[in-house]
Amino acid sequence: MAARGRPRGFDPDTALRQALDLFWARGYEGTSLNDLAAAMGVASASIYACFGSKEQLFRRTMALYGATAGEPPRRALREQPTARAAIHAMLRATADEITRPDSPHYCMLILAAPTGAVENHAVREFLADLRRDMFATIRDRLARGVADGDLAAPASRVDGIARYYTTVVQGLSVQARDGASRSDLETVIACAMAAWDTLASGPAVRQPAAAADWTDAGRP
Structure with a gap:
């Protein structure tokens, strides 16, 4: 059985930027975990493994927003x-x-x-x-x-x-x-x-x- 986790080629920085773009366009409540997985090109399990929950991911995107x-x-x-x-x-x-x-x-x-x-x-x-x-x-x-x-x-x-x-x-x-x-x-x-x-x-x-x-x- 293949190991679960980040897919090969997963770039956390790129994924975070993609998450920021989606949260920015739709707001926090208008963005689902499935939406994020599709935008970031990864499985939900990879999001949890790298960023934690949707809220934790949002907090990370806000830090990126503040820095940009x-x-x-x-x-x-x-x-x-x-x-x-x-x-x-x-x-x-x-x-x-x-x-x-x-x-x-x-x-x-x-x-x-x-x-x-x-x-x-x-x-x-x-x-x-x-x-x-x-x-x-x-x-x-x-x-x-x-x-x-x-x-x-x-x-x-x-x-x-x-x-x-x-x-x-x-x-x-x-x-x-x-x-x-x-x-x-x-x-x-x-x-x-x-x-x-x-x-x-x-x-x-x-x-x-x-x-x-x-x-x-x-x-x-």
């Missing part, structure tokens, strides 16, 4: 000399990646598993952790700008600015998936950067009054 399509925006944050230039370059790199003609028009961190079956909760939390890391990376770059003196915003406002630009990044992905062109996204980026001076150095943003204050307003 996810790297240009992070590199922009690291390499640009000022916080403003870093945010602008990050947004433009994001728009470039999610409108490439040779890949699906969305970011896998945002849309690969937004909702779904209860048993896939761990996958959604895994992606949520990656998105929280995106926020932390943006926040850290802004904090670096404060330390370097090129960002005048008080430290107390850094979290809010980081959350705003994280939201813009995520919104770009949804817009691209729904058909927005690279030019359309550039308009969004221009609007987001037009807000920079107000966010980074303007007066403190006034917080809305508490619900009780609104309720009691005008009472004698």
Whole structure:
């Protein structure tokens, strides 16, 4: 009887790239193990032997995604000399990646598993952790700008600015998936950067009054 396992010529790196392409196109729940076996050109037993479960394979593909399509925006944050230039370059790199003609028009961190079956909760939390890391990376770059003196915003406002630009990044992905062109996204980026001076150095943003204050307003 022939031994079970990887077929001759099985290349884990190539197979992982094929799995990434399929997960990217169909999302986590829209991709079955049989789909993966067909795309990777191997038996399901070989997938289990090399990568473990479907969830473990997905986690590996997300690491590959982060090192490839996810790297240009992070590199922009690291390499640009000022916080403003870093945010602008990050947004433009994001728009470039999610409108490439040779890949699906969305970011896998945002849309690969937004909702779904209860048993896939761990996958959604895994992606949520990656998105929280995106926020932390943006926040850290802004904090670096404060330390370097090129960002005048008080430290107390850094979290809010980081959350705003994280939201813009995520919104770009949804817009691209729904058909927005690279030019359309550039308009969004221009609007987001037009807000920079107000966010980074303007007066403190006034917080809305508490619900009780609104309720009691005008009472004698």
